[in-house]
Amino acid sequence: MTYRPALALLVIALLSGCASLSEKNAEWAERRAERAQQLEVDRAAARAAETRRQQAFRDTRPRCTSEAECEAMWNAAELWIADNAGMRLATATSNVLETFASTSPRLAVRATRRAQGDGEYLIEVSVSCGNYVFGTPNCSRSPHSAAMDFNRSVQRAGR
Numbered sequence: 001m002t003y004r005p006a007l008a009l010l011v012i013a014l015l016s017g018c019a020s021l022s023e024k025n026a027e028w029a030e031r032r033a034e035r036a037q038q039l040e041v042d043r044a045a046a047r048a049a050e051t052r053r054q055q056a057f058r059d060t061r062p063r064c065t066s067e068a069e070c071e072a073m074w075n076a077a078e079l080w081i082a083d084n085a086g087m088r089l090a091t092a093t094s095n096v097l098e099t100f101a102s103t104s105p106r107l108a109v110r111a112t113r114r115a116q117g118d119g120e121y122l123i124e125v126s127v128s129c130g131n132y133v134f135g136t137p138n139c140s141r142s143p144h145s146a147a148m149d150f151n152r153s154v155q156r157a158g159r
Contacts, residue, residue: 076157
């Protein structure tokens with residue numbers, strides 16, 4: 001008969017342990033849900049930032065309208081590539097400037113000049129490198145910042 005109170009205390013202790021375990025599981029589930037929600041907020045913010053970055057890049061693309069302005073800007077584009085690309089020019093025409101491809105951290109650059117109509121030309125640049133670490137470019141310089149620098153330099157030459 002003296003075992004019944006001890007057995008009752010043991011059952012109560014075990015049941016209270018189960019209750020605290022289910023409370024812990026609920027707490028962990030709540031934390032996981034909060035983390036998932038924060039991750040989605042962070043991803044949305046990253047997508048918005050990338051969209052703004054791409055728009056800022058598009059807005060800085062050099063445009064020219066006169067022959068003299070276009071010539072000055074195209075010459076500046078060729079000079080920028082010679083000074084900043086890690087690869088030598090492979091093609092240099094009146095509408096395409098392109099370096100050899102890169103298989104290293106050095107930057108490869110391609111610039112094109114395209115007529116937009118009404119005598120306006122758009123100079124567009126693409127910058128890349130061939131060195132990838134875990135699927136991410138590991139370049140000597142950020143291709144995006146190099147392209148932005150190209151746009152600013154070429155645009156200044158047209159003024």
